[in-house]
Amino acid sequence: MSPAQGAREKPAGPSVTGRVLGILSAFGPGAEALTLSGIARTAGLPLSTAHRLVGELAAWGALERGEDGLYRIGLRLWEVGALAPRSLGLRERAMPYLEDLYEAMRQNVQLAVRDGHEVVYVERLAHPEAVRVFSRVGGRMPLHATGVGQVLLAYAPAPVQEEVLAAPMAALTPRTITDPSELRRALAAVRREGVAVCDGMVDLLALSVAAPVRGEDERVVASLSVVVPSAGAEPRAIVPAVRAAARGISRALGAPSARRRPVGVVSPGASGT
Amino acid sequence: MSPAQGAREKPAGPSVTGRVLGILSAFGPGAEALTLSGIARTAGLPLSTAHRLVGELAAWGALERGEDGLYRIGLRLWEVGALAPRSLGLRERAMPYLEDLYEAMRQNVQLAVRDGHEVVYVERLAHPEAVRVFSRVGGRMPLHATGVGQVLLAYAPAPVQEEVLAAPMAALTPRTITDPSELRRALAAVRREGVAVCDGMVDLLALSVAAPVRGEDERVVASLSVVVPSAGAEPRAIVPAVRAAARGISRALGAPSARRRPVGVVSPGASGT
DNA sequence: ATCGAGCTTCCGGCCACCGGAAGGAGCCAG
DNA sequence: CTGGCTCCTTCCGGTGGCCGGAAGCTCGAT
The missing domain is CATH 1.10.10.10 (Winged helix-like DNA-binding domain superfamily/Winged helix DNA-binding domain)
Incomplete structure (x- = not known):
């Protein structure tokens, strides 16, 4: 190895x-x-x-x-x-939503948290025929290069963001973001859109769509993503499902912003199913 | 407490x-x-x-x-x-089958291994609306009182069996087996049938069907079970699905007895591992 | 204001830990 | 069979890290 x-x-x-x-x-x-x-x-x-x-x-x-x-x-x-609250407690409540998302997409579904300057994968459901994905439960990856990582970084405390932006960023593929100002723009986009879309940054053949999961104090405690084959992927069809699942988990965790309420508020331009 | x-x-x-x-x-x-x-x-x-x-x-x-x-x-x-081979290695390969079983039954699905005189739950998929089940990932239960436990005990080394049979057995409900000779008969039945059916032994309202999972040396390394509401449960409808899933996992682990090809002919030389 | 529960820091005495060395078991090549 | 290798296990004397009582601090409750 x-x-x-x-x-x-x-x-x-x-x-x-x-x-x-x-x-x-x-x-x-x-x-x-x-x-x-x-x-x-x-x-x-x-x-x-x-x-x-x-x-x-x-x-x-x-x-x-x-x-x-x-x-x-x-x-x-x-x-x-297994008693670690950031794995089991989170996992237990997230599982049903991961299941559903997995069942709907028949692709890789991942749940991750941030530890320092890295993302740690807490759960992963992988379809045997889905894209081979370069992560494993309990594994670590850099924040700047992954979908879940960019989400976690976008909502991380300012000092963490600055540290990561200041440090050299490894390129896992030619398409990995390694330029600080480019990453800064990407993070702003994540905060604006509520999702991160990373195409070919870990593996040229894979595209990931990630969304934030919030805890009861409204802070982002985890990130959820779906990884699909890059070729022919249609992010617009995936984003809503990922957003919905992430919101479901947030609600299960008690996040106020994810309360159930009769809402018609949908993101502008939501034409997809 | x-x-x-x-x-x-x-x-x-x-x-x-x-x-x-x-x-x-x-x-x-x-x-x-x-x-x-x-x-x-x-x-x-x-x-x-x-x-x-x-x-x-x-x-x-x-x-x-x-x-x-x-x-x-x-x-x-x-x-x-998470690096423990008896959890992660097993889990990773078993997951797809657990998924399918879960999806088919929409009930509780559990995977467990034996540690000493107890069963340790390694994975569990629980439908939110399924029977509340008294176990959790990382949790322990006695061998004699649970479906997975009886399976693991039935195929455990003789000394382990004798020790458990000799020790006093706690009754979790009035229907829990606590009599050594009765347990002995139950274990024989498990070995004969290849499944354990436990009705109301942990919780009067729950029935579990468990089957053994074998490793590459043909030993039973884990046990798989489905837990359904006791009322109106029809074990005959469940047993085949559990058996099939357990066999699938055994095959994924490399158990010879679970090879796809029906046994009988030892192809010469070809498959020299 | 008083109390108590929980946390943090300090420091001298003592004992549990350290690790070199010797010996045994298994394996391969000559 | 012999020599050489790696890996494991056990032993034991010196010493440096650990122990834990005690004092002081910060809370929040009475």
Whole structure:
């Protein structure tokens, strides 16, 4: 896999806690199963130290040792992780809407939140025959290059936006936005339209349409997107469905702006079905 | 709260690692957000010790501190937990089949694995209008009282079966099986039929139909179930759909017995994996 | 104003942690 | 069979990180 992968390091103080967390950090996408020495190497620990700590983690269930001798993340840790409100709480309430959207589009549907300068995918429904999409549940991507990312960035606190705009932006494809002022315009458009449409920015063959999901304090807490094949895609047919689903989730989360009320207010120019 | 709640304790050696894990154990269903002193109390740690450790965990992202001052499980820990092969790997491949089953039944669909003497729910699709079901993703239930549990137990290693049969079995409802010999018969029936049908064992109003999911070494690695209202349920209409979905997942996992081609002829050489 | 609950910081003593080293198990090549 | 390799496991003495009582702080409730 990509060689630059494993180096997602932290200050990782020499405290015991830091070492334990370092061991957990050794696992990642593309490194789901490791040998003891592999862990020690990646976490920068002496073998005997790693042996002791890993042993304790395995006894508790944070790690599991397969019959092949490799260590993997244990069910118990997954269980605890499932309590994270930004994944499970959100997911539980969003699921029905994701289902419906998935069922209607028969394409990739994604739900993501922001963590620092990255987007983290919290849920994903992928049709087997849909575009191969370069993300996975629990995976991370840069904010500037993805539909969900642009939405999350557009509504992020100003300091975050400035930091991202100031930093160099990687180009995943030739069509990825890498120019700060261009991104600034894109974000303004997202705020104006309430959706982001990204064509070929992650993968030249894929187009994504994303909309914001709001929490009870009206802040944008997540973003929802549909990814379809770029060729022949008709965003106008997709936008309403994505907007509606995002609004549904916002309502389920208690966002005041998504209250049910007899409304005839529709965005101007809504001619589509 | 119920006093027996927080006591899901471990030997919890006084090692630093043990204390850290103890802190994580303080969180659980019904305790997603805790104060620092709450954590200290539950984990049995002096306040200052808890303060230091929690601080380190929060700095890394294993815990997050909300604006209300409460600590919750952090996104980073969820991310690591998502790497657990028994959840994500299984989930990813099972999802399409769960979708279809859910779509067809419009009821609760659950996927679970066994951990020790309990079943752990790995995925769950719940129709908003379906029977309220007493389980959640990441939740645990006893093996003897649930459909998925009986399936997992029926195909578990003999020692596990004996241990469960020897231990006292809690009755969740008057219809829960609590008699060892009765359970033994039920397990035999499951092995014979390839499905478990549990009526009113968890909740008098719910009936569940469960089937085994096999991995590439032909062992039962998970169990799939549908939960419907007990009243007027017609198991015969459900069993085939559940069996089919379970078989589909088994095939996706590479189980030989679920190969598309009817068995009988071992094609020579051709499929040498 | 008084109280109490919860949080944060500080610091000296002590003990749990560290990690080098030695030994064993499995594998491959010669 | 032997040698060399990688990976794992266990042991043990020195020491530096951890422990936790105590003091001070910020709330909000009485």
